[in-house]
Amino acid sequence: MSNEEVIIGSGTKYPLNGLLEIPDDTNGLIPAVVLVHGSGPSNMDAQIGNNYPFKDLAEGLSKKGIGVLRYDKRTLVYGKEMKNDTGLSVKKETIEDAILAANLLRKDSRIDANKIFIIGHSLGGMLAPRIDAEGGDFAGIIIMGGSPRKFEEILMDQNNDVLNSLNKFFKMIARKQIATLSAKFYNIHKMSDEEAKSTTVLGKYTRAYYFKEMGEHLTYDYLKVLNKPVFILQGEKDFHISVEKDFGGYKEILNDKQNVTFKLYPNLNHLFMPSVYGNIKKSKQEYKVAQHVDEQVINDISDWIFSV
Structure with a gap:
């Protein structure tokens, strides 16, 4: 070949x-x-x-x-x-x-x-x-x-899998972080394109628009x-x-x-x-x-x- x-x-x-x-x-x-x-x-x-x-x-x-x-x-x-x-x-x-x-x-x-x-x-x-x-x-x-499924649903499942494998102390911290992320993902499809483009959901750069646009297809x-x-x-x-x-x-x-x-x-x-x-x-x-x-x-x- x-x-x-x-x-x-x-x-x-x-x-x-x-x-x-x-x-x-x-x-x-x-x-x-x-x-x-x-x-x-x-x-x-x-x-x-x-x-x-x-x-x-x-x-x-x-x-x-x-x-x-x-x-x-x-x-x-x-x-x-x-x-x-x-x-x-x-x-x-x-x-x-x-x-x-x-x-x-x-x-x-x-x-x-x-x-x-x-x-x-x-x-x-x-x-x-x-x-x-x-x-x-x-x-x-x-x-x-x-x-x-929607990409964000898979990411939330992955986070929950990690959460379930943590000890009690780390579980408490991670649970709060995951709840914050879940709330962000929940709101994505209610946003206008402009709002989604100005809202970060993961790290400093990943915008809500990335998930919103994908979720519309x-x-x-x-x-x-x-x-x-x-x-x-x-x-x-x-x-x-x-x-x-x-x-x-x-x-x-x-x-x-x-x-x-x-x-x-x-x-x-x-x-x-x-x-x-x-x-x-x-x-x-x-x-x-x-x-x-x-x-x-x-x-x-x-x-x-x-x-x-």
């Missing part, structure tokens, strides 16, 4: 370095995928600690005959200037670049323009149906460790009208999201739809790697352990793409 350096958004305000992995033995046009990151600044390998899930996916899928495009996230490269943008939204942070990436693949003469897929991980999975609707126009959607609304193939995967030991609320939430919304495939993987974490500690409080230690995306996951994605 060959790794070709590309630029996503060449000629725009935010050009990004990317890599296009092309399989060696290509007979005719090949299918291809765009990899879309989860939350926070991230490089093209989606590096977390000593793990590189997007690199694993790119190498694994290209060995199966699938082209894979990955790239640095906009907030990694341009984070300093973007943090002062009061109108920062997932559209600017993620969606625009994913659409540009899909367009770049469409122009490649080696790739079947009718077989371009999106693999969204975590927040990228939550956004994948919206990316498709707003111009990605994919042949199918793969959601890895995503959620049909719910995954649910896109998925319920979607008829193209969708593959939803989750690790059973994923402590960032919930099997019951998230994987189960997708099933509840989409159970009667023939176009959706679900798979839950025993003992895999949020990166679709073997679970180490299985505890959100130990997430840093979990991701320090160098591992690889489970081979079964790569096989399943590849089989699904070729079956569509």
Whole structure:
């Protein structure tokens, strides 16, 4: 396979370095995928600690005959200037670049323009149906460790999980902090855009508008009208999201739809790697352990793409 350096958004305000992995033995046009990151600044390998899930996916899928495009996230490269943008939204942070990436693949003469897929991980999975609707126009959607819920609901659940693991003294302090955050999140959808842009909710820079704009474009609304193939995967030991609320939430919304495939993987974490500690409080230690995306996951994605 060959790794070709590309630029996503060449000629725009935010050009990004990317890599296009092309399989060696290509007979005719090949299918291809765009990899879309989860939350926070991230490089093209989606590096977390000593793990590189997007690199694993790119190498694994290209060995199966699938082209894979990955790239640095906009907030990694341009984070300093973007943090002062009061109108920062997932559209600017993620969606625009994913659409540009899909367009770049469409122009490649080696790739079947009718077989371009999106693999969204975590927040990228939550956004994948919206990316498709707003111009990605994919042949199918793969959601890895995503959620049909609002982003702030997931963050509050994560905070409560940490709270429940603390001793009595720290629990008291944390409970107050979480109650303050909960009140802020509760008010977000009552605010005007201008109010939301001038209100910070997390740290010094994350504005209420980021959550408000995302909450006005719910995954649910896109998925319920979607008829193209969708593959939803989750690790059973994923402590960032919930099997019951998230994987189960997708099933509840989409159970009667023939176009959706679900798979839950025993003992895999949020990166679709073997679970180490299985505890959100130990997430840093979990991701320090160098591992690889489970081979079964790569096989399943590849089989699904070729079956569509």
